[in-house]
Amino acid sequence: MEFLVIFMIFVSFFFLCYLFRNKNGIPTNWPIVGMLFALLVNAHQVHDWLTELLEKLDMNFLFKGPWLANMKMFITLDPANVHHIMSKNFTNYPKGTKFNEMFDVFGDGIFNVDSDLWKLHRKMAHTFIGEPKFHRFLHDKVWEKVEKGLIPVLDHASKQGLVIDLQDLFYRFSLDTICTLVTGCDLGSLSIDWPHVPFANALDDAEEVILYRHFVPMSVWKFFRWLGVGNEKKYKKAWEILDDFVYKCITKKREEKKQESMKPQVGVDLLTLYMDESQSINVTSVSDKFLRDTILSFFIAGRDTTSTALSWFFYLLSKNPRVESKIRDELSTMETIHDYHKLIYVHGALCEALRLYPPVAFEQKASVESDVLPSGHQVDPNMQIIFNMYAMGRMKAIWGDDCYEFKPERWISERGNIRHEPSYKFLAFNAGPRTCLGKNMSFFQMKAVVATIIKNYTFQAVEGHQVVPDISLILRMKHGFMVKVYHSP
Numbered sequence: 001m002e003f004l005v006i007f008m009i010f011v012s013f014f015f016l017c018y019l020f021r022n023k024n025g026i027p028t029n030w031p032i033v034g035m036l037f038a039l040l041v042n043a044h045q046v047h048d049w050l051t052e053l054l055e056k057l058d059m060n061f062l063f064k065g066p067w068l069a070n071m072k073m074f075i076t077l078d079p080a081n082v083h084h085i086m087s088k089n090f091t092n093y094p095k096g097t098k099f100n101e102m103f104d105v106f107g108d109g110i111f112n113v114d115s116d117l118w119k120l121h122r123k124m125a126h127t128f129i130g131e132p133k134f135h136r137f138l139h140d141k142v143w144e145k146v147e148k149g150l151i152p153v154l155d156h157a158s159k160q161g162l163v164i165d166l167q168d169l170f171y172r173f174s175l176d177t178i179c180t181l182v183t184g185c186d187l188g189s190l191s192i193d194w195p196h197v198p199f200a201n202a203l204d205d206a207e208e209v210i211l212y213r214h215f216v217p218m219s220v221w222k223f224f225r226w227l228g229v230g231n232e233k234k235y236k237k238a239w240e241i242l243d244d245f246v247y248k249c250i251t252k253k254r255e256e257k258k259q260e261s262m263k264p265q266v267g268v269d270l271l272t273l274y275m276d277e278s279q280s281i282n283v284t285s286v287s288d289k290f291l292r293d294t295i296l297s298f299f300i301a302g303r304d305t306t307s308t309a310l311s312w313f314f315y316l317l318s319k320n321p322r323v324e325s326k327i328r329d330e331l332s333t334m335e336t337i338h339d340y341h342k343l344i345y346v347h348g349a350l351c352e353a354l355r356l357y358p359p360v361a362f363e364q365k366a367s368v369e370s371d372v373l374p375s376g377h378q379v380d381p382n383m384q385i386i387f388n389m390y391a392m393g394r395m396k397a398i399w400g401d402d403c404y405e406f407k408p409e410r411w412i413s414e415r416g417n418i419r420h421e422p423s424y425k426f427l428a429f430n431a432g433p434r435t436c437l438g439k440n441m442s443f444f445q446m447k448a449v450v451a452t453i454i455k456n457y458t459f460q461a462v463e464g465h466q467v468v469p470d471i472s473l474i475l476r477m478k479h480g481f482m483v484k485v486y487h488s489p
């Protein structure tokens with residue numbers, strides 16, 4: 001009986017989807033359900049669906065969800081609108097309370113707050129990421145991870161003739177690196193035995209549940225949270241694991257500091273700077289909860305983004321041998337691999353990968369007061385505004401007819417320098433006052449990895465393995481990127 005009911009629900013669902021499909025590809029706003037069916041039918045390929053749709057609709061689309069679900073969203077890729085929302089009228093477009101509630105595991109960290117608390121976080125993060133002591137630490141630890149983590153794993157894989165998942169490799173690399181940079185401790189997830197790391201799994205689970213919260217009305221997921229069942233149960237468990245690890249790091253650091261207070265420090269991690277130097281910027285004391293939210297925000301900022309960018313970069317390279325050979329030429333002109341700042345062509349190729357596969361594919365804002373956008377669209381108070389960076393990188397009106405091609409040359413000026421593209425056009429690192437604070441840090445890491453790998457190894461993608469974007473908060477590959485590793489002769 002139960003089976004019959006489920007079967008009937010499925011049949012009705014697909015029948016409705018068939019009925020509500022739209023021939024010109026533009027969703028119809030049906031009574032009661034709004035455009036929900038169009039979203040559900042295309043959820044598995046949401047980025048490509050939006051790209052096609054927004055190309056047809058001159059880069060602006062008002063999505064209307066079911067009547068009572070409060071799911072009205074204005075999706076825009078128009079650079080003039082982006083500039084207006086992100087910079088010119090910034091104060092009218094905070095992230096909003098809905099965002100804060102959906103991402104609640106990250107507490108009141110920099111990603112999750114607006115106004116004065118955000119200003120405080122921003123000031124502190126900006127100051128400490130810019131500290132010379134931290135730069136020294138960053139430089140040393142990234143090269144150390146490359147030499148003692150990445151190279152041994154790749155050497156082992158090439159000697160044993162193993163097939164490995166490059167995405168997993170880069171996730172482990174980034175996790176260990178960001179953990180060291182933020183807390184001073186190495187998680188040791190990048191090693192030849194590919195250890196199971198509960199903290200990494202907890203981060204993945206939390207992200208997965210936050211994504212699911214985007215697709216169901218808030219009242220529904222809050223009810224499940226209250227019941228403590230399903231995805232919300234998984235979320236709670238993940239939250240406990242994250243808390244446990246991060247609070248242990250804070251306690252350990254406080255203890256270490258008591259013992260080592262007299263030792264001179266050449267390079268230091270961010271947690272040490274938050275504990276030691278907050279007073280220098282007029283912040284009297286930082287609580288453990290403040291540090292916990294800060295650390296977790298850095299983890300999410302630094303792990304998923306850099307590793308996703310590297311994964312897509314190597315995927316694109318496997319499809320474009322011409323670009324790989326130009327990178328080899330550029331690397332052969334370098335006296336030492338540490339001259340990463342001279343890598344103009346590599347820089348262009350990384351920007352190109354970030355344009356086609358931006359790790360943070362969606363960005364959202366909520367309006368405070370009504371407004372009129374440069375495109376002429378009316379914004380009502382408390383309206384959700386969505387940017388899709390994946391679609392934005394594939395708009396002919398922004399990047400030209402060759403926008404689907406992987407062309408690092410696009411980023412290089414006639415004089416051989418990096419061509420600057422305004423952030424409201426190239427939104428991978430966000431724009432305006434909330435621009436990414438780790439941009440330079442991530443370029444350094446990515447160049448260190450790219451230079452080391454391309455100089456020493458070649459990858460052969462496993463034939464027939466499907467590489468497609470997953471439906472996730474970060475634009476991961478659904479099935480990873482499986483390659484065979486060879487040591488270069």
Ligand code: HEM
Binds near residue numbers: 111360
């Ligand atoms: C390829 C690598 C990276 C990309 C594509 C990237 C992209 C972004 C994006 C799109 C945002 C805006 C997110 C939002 O407001 O919801 C952001 C913010 C931020 N990023 Fe990155 N990021 C990268 C690496 C990093 C790294 C390594 C760090 C350092 C830990 C970092 C630190 C931050 C911080 C602190 C913010 C918050 C800025 C604010 O709200 O004021 N990012 N990043």
